[in-house]
Structure formats: C-alpha cells, structure tokens
C-alpha cells in the first residue's frame with residue numbers, strides 16, 4: 001500500500017485581523033515545533049499572506065491561499081493571479097470551496113479553470129468537492145462528486161493530479177457541527193480514488209484526499225484512521241491554535 005504523508009490545511013476563511021494573526025501563527029508554530037507527523041499548511045485571507053508568509057519562513061508549515069483567478073493577468077479587477085500567489089511564497093491554493101461554488105456561483109467549469117491556472121503556475125491546488133444534503137438524500141452523492149472531478153480531469157488532464165490534493169467536504173457538514181461519520185467519509189474518499197484510478201492507478205494511489213466538515217481535535221483521530229482519509233481541511237477549528245494543533249497531532 002502506498003504511504004501518503006497526511007496533510008492538515010487550515011482554511012481561515014474571511015476571519016482575523018493583524019492583531020489576531022500574529023498570536024495564532026505563533027501558537028501553531030510552537031505546536032508544530034513539538035513534533036507533528038503531518039504536513040501542515042495555513043491558508044489565510046489574501047491580505048494577510050505576506051504577514052503569515054514572513055512568520056512561517058524557515059518553518060515546516062506551508063503557506064496557501066483560499067482562491068485564485070482562472071485568468072493569468074490583465075483586466076480582472078479585484079482578482080488575484082496564480083503567479084502572484086507564487087510570488088508571495090504560496091505552495092497551495094484552495095479551489096472550488098463550497099462557499100465559492102454556492103455563494104459566488106463558481107461552476108464546475110470555472111473551478112476547473114482555476115485548477116488549471118494554479119497548476120500551470122506551479123501551485124498545488126486543493127480541489128474541494130462535495131454534495132449538498134439534498135443530493136445525499138436523493139442518493140446522488142457519487143454523481144455530484146463525479147461531475148465535479150470529471151470537469152477538472154477533462155480540463156487539466158489526469159497528470160496534473162500528481163501535484164494536487166482533493167478535499168472531500170460534504171456541504172451539510174461545513175461549519176454546521178454535523179460531521180460525516182468515518183464510514184460515510186471513507187465511502188466517498190474511496191469513490192474519489194476509484195474515479196481517478198479509471199485514468200491512472202498510480203496517481204490515484206498517491207493522491208492525498210482530505211476530509212473537511214466540522215473536524216475538531218475530538219473527532220479527527222477516528223476520521224484520519226480511515227484507509228482513504230489522508231488528513232483534513234479545517235475551517236472553524238483552525239482559528240484556535242490549540243484546537244488546530246490537536247487536529248494535526250491526530251494525523252499519523
């Protein structure tokens with residue numbers, strides 16, 4: 001069986017201020033210095049990337065962004081290009097988060113464009129996929145996730161998944177306190193791996209698939225113990241250093 005190094009990535013969303021960023025990063029760095037088996041990444045809001053990037057320099061913690069434009073440069077007011085994120089030292093970028101899909105109308109085609117522009121620039125996209133509660137209740141979880149994946153495979157090619165991460169985030173579990181059971185999550189993670197294996201078994205086998213949705217220090221261990229769960233994408237619980245480090249410690 002392929003050994004995949006777990007990744008725990010913090011998605012701060014639109015939270016924080018200069019005064020809160022500094023102590024939060026200091027807390028995370030202190031926890032990581034104690035020894036964490038997982039790779040750790042922090043995705044702050046765009047405006048705090050330089051500040052967080054400086055604080056992370058020389059540490060084992062990677063910098064990531066929460067979004068990226070599908071365009072390379074030019075007349076796109078308010079957008080941020082992948083090359084700019086590279087300039088600031090980002091390694092990762094989240095694409096297709098459900099809040100981007102559902103609040104800002106990002107379609108599978110737009111998300112695929114963002115994945116392509118991130119990959120081309122040398123960033124590692126963290127591609128978020130996941131069903132809404134109504135999809136799950138209608139028995140359409142796999143169909144929804146397959147469509148989200150297939151749009152990206154078609155646009156970017158399976159080869160680009162060699163330097164990508166997928167995050168399975170059931171929309172009904174994000175920020176709701178309702179966490180998927182380890183079995184529910186494992187079932188979809190295995191499905192995702194299988195879907196990619198139709199194109200390339202080696203890439204599918206090496207791909208890290210994170211779980212996201214109300215992960216806390218108290219429930220992380222049982223989720224991360226599942227065969228196809230390779231870490232987590234953490235929203236609310238990543239805003240408290242101690243809680244976040246507790247989650248990182250659970251990823252062995």
Ligand code: PEP
Nearest residue numbers: 174175212213214235236
């Ligand atoms: C997320 O925003 O990706 C997420 C999983 O949020 P939360 O952990 O708060 O559910």
